[in-house]
Amino acid sequence: MTDTKEMRFEFGKNWHRFVKRNLTQERCDIAKTHILDFIGQKSLDGRDFLDIGCGSGLHSLGAWQAGAGRLHSFDYDETSVLATRYVRNKAGNPANWVVERGDVLDEAYVGRLGRWNLVYSWGVLHHTGDVWRAIVNAQKTVGDGGLFYLALYASDVQPQMDYWLAIKREYNQAGPLKRRRMVWDYIWNHMIHHDLSRLPEVANRMMKHKLTRGMSMLAAIRDWLGGWPMQFTADQDVVDLLEQQHGFKLVNVATGQACSEYLFERTGTPAERTIVTELVGSKKAMAEMPIGKTADAPKRSRLELLEDGVPLGPFRSAASDMASEAGSVSSTGPTRSVSCERRLRLSQQRP
Numbered sequence: 001m002t003d004t005k006e007m008r009f010e011f012g013k014n015w016h017r018f019v020k021r022n023l024t025q026e027r028c029d030i031a032k033t034h035i036l037d038f039i040g041q042k043s044l045d046g047r048d049f050l051d052i053g054c055g056s057g058l059h060s061l062g063a064w065q066a067g068a069g070r071l072h073s074f075d076y077d078e079t080s081v082l083a084t085r086y087v088r089n090k091a092g093n094p095a096n097w098v099v100e101r102g103d104v105l106d107e108a109y110v111g112r113l114g115r116w117n118l119v120y121s122w123g124v125l126h127h128t129g130d131v132w133r134a135i136v137n138a139q140k141t142v143g144d145g146g147l148f149y150l151a152l153y154a155s156d157v158q159p160q161m162d163y164w165l166a167i168k169r170e171y172n173q174a175g176p177l178k179r180r181r182m183v184w185d186y187i188w189n190h191m192i193h194h195d196l197s198r199l200p201e202v203a204n205r206m207m208k209h210k211l212t213r214g215m216s217m218l219a220a221i222r223d224w225l226g227g228w229p230m231q232f233t234a235d236q237d238v239v240d241l242l243e244q245q246h247g248f249k250l251v252n253v254a255t256g257q258a259c260s261e262y263l264f265e266r267t268g269t270p271a272e273r274t275i276v277t278e279l280v281g282s283k284k285a286m287a288e289m290p291i292g293k294t295a296d297a298p299k300r301s302r303l304e305l306l307e308d309g310v311p312l313g314p315f316r317s318a319a320s321d322m323a324s325e326a327g328s329v330s331s332t333g334p335t336r337s338v339s340c341e342r343r344l345r346l347s348q349q350r351p
């Protein structure tokens, strides 16, 4: 399962193309809302935000628009850094936002980053070539009482891991034409399922894909097929590592799609072991309850939306109704916590 360091997907090329063609205020609002919903906040309200493996930079921008105080975005891939700088530039190059090249496996570099109260690493650490070392390094940047928002490819993927690892190897060794064909093969095999009557539904899903995290479906498919190095992790193993050895408590989780999302809080003391499947079950039940209005009412988890959301293909739950995801994204309100100044600069541009 652990694979080569010598082969590496050009993530940045894909992200740079994505932001140059697709960066809009709407996508940014969706990215921002995705972060805020998962951490259960209406704004970042001056919270420091470290984005490990920032890729396109869209989610750093979302964090900036959500009111982050100090931002630091880094990525191993020079072109991902360029993409994020492009995005930062569209936001008017705010002085509180640093973008640079960095490697989460480089302990000296990670040590220099200091401690942050919100560390975000979405879909990154499994692409470093050493996912466990990357998790251990990344958690060092979370300050006392800070949050660690992590997304990792889960090992109970269907079809199974070896199937995808073989496809990914083939994609990385292919030239541009074959890669393009593999994207269409993917759509035909794993989205249309060889049934042309599904075409309208798939086209609709592709159009609405941005509603999940603000990304485009084609960029996400290329990222999925290409993403290398690649390791899968079991949800419980991730939770056990951070809870039992590094003083974190799991406070939110979303499973059921290719990436499991976890939100940990650094409590500093060994936590009682969280059994992920039990937490998922209880969150599901909670999601069916009406949302209370008091401050201590249980937060509605996005879990049910992620399970019913439109998966990209390598997912663990059945494809289903995008309309509910669309409704939920817009109903959480893209405008809620954004200062006018932070919105306007971007809305004036169109790539």
Ligand SMILES: C[S@@+](CC[C@H](N)C(=O)[O-])C[C@H]1O[C@@H](n2cnc3c(N)ncnc32)[C@H](O)[C@@H]1O
Binding pocket: 011, 012, 052, 053, 054, 055, 056, 059, 074, 075, 076, 077, 080, 102, 103, 104, 105, 121, 122, 123, 124, 125, 127, 128, 223, 227
């Ligand atoms: C799938 S992309 C995810 C990008 C972004 N976080 C998002 O949510 O869209 C993975 C990113 O991780 C970066 N990456 C891979 N290995 C890394 C490392 N060792 N240190 C920092 N970033 C790394 C890649 O260059 C790529 O931009």
